[in-house]
Amino acid sequence: MSLVNTDAADWIRNEIEKPASYTLPEMVARRAAGEDISENRADSDRRWDNLLTADDQLRQRMAFALSQIIVLSS
Numbered sequence: 001m002s003l004v005n006t007d008a009a010d011w012i013r014n015e016i017e018k019p020a021s022y023t024l025p026e027m028v029a030r031r032a033a034g035e036d037i038s039e040n041r042a043d044s045d046r047r048w049d050n051l052l053t054a055d056d057q058l059r060q061r062m063a064f065a066l067s068q069i070i071v072l073s074s
Contacts, residue, residue: 015058023050 023046051060 012058015056018056018059020059021050021054021056023047 026046051064054060
C-alpha cells in the first residue's frame with residue numbers, strides 16, 4: 001500500500017512542469033516606452049491578476065505565501 005496519493009503527486013508534478021508566468025517583461029517594456037511604473041497601481045493590479053488567473057497556480061500561490069513571510073520594504 002502506497003502512502004503517497006498518486007493523483008496529488010501527479011498534479012504537483014504537472015504544476016511544476018508548467019512554464020512560469022512573469023509580470024517583469026511587461027513592466028520592463030512599459031518602462032522602456034517611457035511610462036513611470038514606480039508605485040503604479042496598475043502594476044499592483046496586474047500582479048494580482050497574474051496571481052489569480054495564471055496557469056501556474058501552485059507557483060503563483062507559493063510565491064504569494066512566501067512574500068507574506070519574507071517581507072521586504074521598498
